[in-house]
Amino acid sequence: MADLIAIGKKAIPKVKLMNQYSGLIVSVTAALIGFSMGRIVILEYLNPFSIALLCAAMISKLNPYIIGFSIIAGSFSIKTPELLLKNMILVSLMLFAYLIISRTRLNNRVFFSIFAPLANLITGIFIFYFKYYYLYDMFMMIIESVMLCALINIYDKALDLIACIKRRNKISSEEIVSILLLIISSFLGASVYIWQLSIKNIVSIVLILLASFMGNIGTGAAAGIVFGMLQSLSGDIYPSAIGVYGICGLLSSAFKSYGRIMTILGFIIGNSVMTFYINGSTEVLIKIEEILAASIIFMFIPEKKVKNILLNKWRIETESTKIGEAYRLKDFTVERLQEISDVFKELAMSMNVGLGSKEYFSQLDAAEIMEKVVRDTCCKCGMYSSCWKQEFYGTYQKMFSALSKIERGDFNEDDRRHRIVDKCLFPEKIWDRLKYHYDIYRYTLTWKKKIDSGRYALSHQLQETAKLIGGLANKFNVNIEFDKNLEEEIMVTMDKIGIHLDHVSAVKGKDSIEIDMRFRNCGGKRECVSKIIPEIRKITGKHFIKADASCCVTGRDGCLLKLREVHKFSIVTGIARKQKQTSSVSGDNYSLLELKDGKFYMILSDGMGSGPRAAMESGMAVSLIEKFLAAGYDQNTALEAVNSLLLIKSDDDNYATVDMTIINQYTGDVEFLKVGAVSTFIKYKDRVDVIRNSSLPAGILDKIDVEFNRRKIGDGDFVVMITDGVLEANEKDLDKEKWLEDMIYNIDTRNPKKMADIIMEKCLEKSKGQTPDDMTVLVAKIWKSA
Secondary structure, eight states: OOOOOTTTEEEEEEOHHHHHHHHHHHHHHHHHHHHHHHHHBBTTTTTOOOHHHHHHHTTTTHHHHHHHHHHHHHHTTOOOOHHHHHHHHHHHHHHHHHHTTSSSOOOOOHHHHHHHHHHHHHIIIIIIHHHHHOOHHHHHHHHHHHHHHHHHHHHHHHHHHHHTTOOOOOOOHHHHHHHHHHHHHHHTOOEEEEEEHHHHHHHHHHHHHHHHSSSOOOHHHHHHHHHHHHHHTTTSSSSSSSHHHHHHHHHHHHGGGOOOOHHHHHHHHHHHHHHHHHHSSSSOOOOOOHHHHHHHHHHOOOHHHHHHHHHHOOOOOOOGHHHHHHHHHHHHHHHHHHHHHHHHHHHHHHHHHHHOOOOOHHHHHHHHHHHHHHHHTTGSSHHHHHHIIIIIIHHHHHHHHHHHHHHOOOOOGGGSSOOOTTTTTTHHHHHHHHHHHHHHHHHHHHHHHHHHHHHHHHHHHHHHHHHHHHHHHHHHOOOOBBBBHHHHHHHHHHTTOOEEEEEEEEEEEEEOEEEEEEEEEESSSIIIIIIIIIHHHHSSSOEEEHHHHOOBBBBSSSSEEEEEOOSSSEEEEEEEEOOOOTOOOSHHHHHHETTTHHHEEEEEEEEEEHHHHHHHHHHHHHHHHHHHHHTEEEEEEEEEEEHHHHHHOOOSSOOOEEEEEETTTTEEEEEEEEOOOOEEEEEEEOOOEEOOOOOOOBBBSSSSOOOEEEEEEOOOOOOEOOOOHHHHTOSSSSHHHHHHHHHHHOOSSOOOOHHHHHHHHHHHHHHTOOOOOOOOEEEEEEEOOO
16 A cells, blocks of 8 residues: 655644554564464474465565564574574575565565475475485475465465455455464464463463354354364374363353353363363363463453454355355365264263272272271280281181171171170270271262262263264255245246245245245235235145244345245143142143244153152253253153253152153144153044053163154044043042043043143042142143144
């Protein structure tokens, strides 16, 4: 940019001051990058990055002298004489060539792309090959020179972007890749420590926290994995820590909705937990001091500034490339999701390492207990030599027999006065110490099993998360099926009625069709409802509604209309509940959940016993299942998560029944999943079907046994779900299910709420108004809506 001409003694124009200020920032930034790259050493003596940066600066018309000096300073700081000598020679040659070439019309890019690799090859051979005389060094010099040629052209685009970032509104994909590679490679040499804190680690943590806070849960995990790989490549950490950074990013993203402090706390929790399980000690892989330093920086970064950069700067090159880039993005996403899935699988496998399955009392355990007893009592006794030296085997066998008696539970107070060994002077003390150390052993074993159970549960959930991510990758990899014929027909039909569409897409789903249209808005005349939807119904023969009830204006005069197929079946529910007469709350919980895929979930859970504790267990089960289903997990994974949580929640018995009915509102297919739940009843027009169950509730066994049943329902049919208190209200009839089946068949009402109330009234009549257990009746009526 040409300098502004100063006239007389006027002040320097403001524009020139701003340009000089921007130029200073660019030069300082390039110098810092040059210093960092000067410190890079890969494969013991290679560094193609620093000279490539210098050549790119010369091509981009940046100040090469500052960058050259910073490269030499960086090389000097790592105290590697051969690499320092090589960089000094190459920097001098490049600067000398620049002085000559800048006065000619030669193409700087072509010249330095040829001259720099040749100079690097000759200098490297002179310094390294003739010193060690290895053919391997010759090949390494050739590879480094080839990399240097490629990096010059990459860094050139990145430095051009840095030099004029203020004036840029659109950035190409090549420039994005170039700037990312420049940042990544500069990290390889950023091993600078201040007060024993790694600047590279601090910056990495700041960027992971930013990605977690500004992006979604996948962004934080991906950022953690990327920077973990960078740390590993530079040799600062072990490769296993890649997963630790990934988990830290994942937990930070999960807590981002609660603010920056919780985002930081998520990172700290991830670091602590994963270090304990993977490293097996309290020596953390990521220093807490570095996390705190990064957190302070993260807290002072303005959110609006970052969002402005993300929204306004990172745009694709042209509108015509959007479709092609979308497909490339899909492939990239699938690959990255699969890599993340593999990382979770590896983490899950590492959780299983060292898990014990010890269930018995071994000779070694007995020997350790007896050794402690002898040390506490016998060593101080005058008969020690007689008992444990002269008659060792006999004494050992008698002590072992006494310990076995304690293990079997046969020990009582009378045994304390009986001598284990005839010569024993302190029998009561011996018995007490045996019992004491055995109890400690059992408590330790119990808690070890609980910890192992927790590790197993965490491993299992990581495996399920890997399956979920892998499933998402497979879903991304499935090509969307468009109905081209329907799109063309819609376009022509709309044109006939005076609505000119700019765009239309008809996507075929598994059970339905979704239609998107873009057209000039009607000025609030609601033509989408009065004209478009009726015509779509005529074309397809199906009923559609607006996915968004409001007008979606996309521009100055454009409107986006999204239509989804109306559910074939609608559902109305009715509930009747009674708590146990001696309890203040009901131990039963239920939920009704409708998801975007057209499936309607009826969830009913009965906690162990009754009262607040049962309510907590069943409520936790229902809430967890809701969240898993809403997050995209299938029902099997949700049930296994509930089972795992109940298993590790307490040392007491905790279990809850789970009863799920899943109704497909497009097809009328119904799926029943039962874990320890009582029967469900389907009332058709002419009969009642009973869906039975024989599995145990969740929270009893490590592996739950889920029973599946499938049925077809239609207009006017009912689904009746109950808890065991309803059946137990009838104490006289042996076949309680038959009694309830006949009752439901004879109920003459089409109102689900009234049906639930009638069932509850009949049950209370049988129990004479008493409620010995919590009672819940959940009724759903299915009716044809389209």
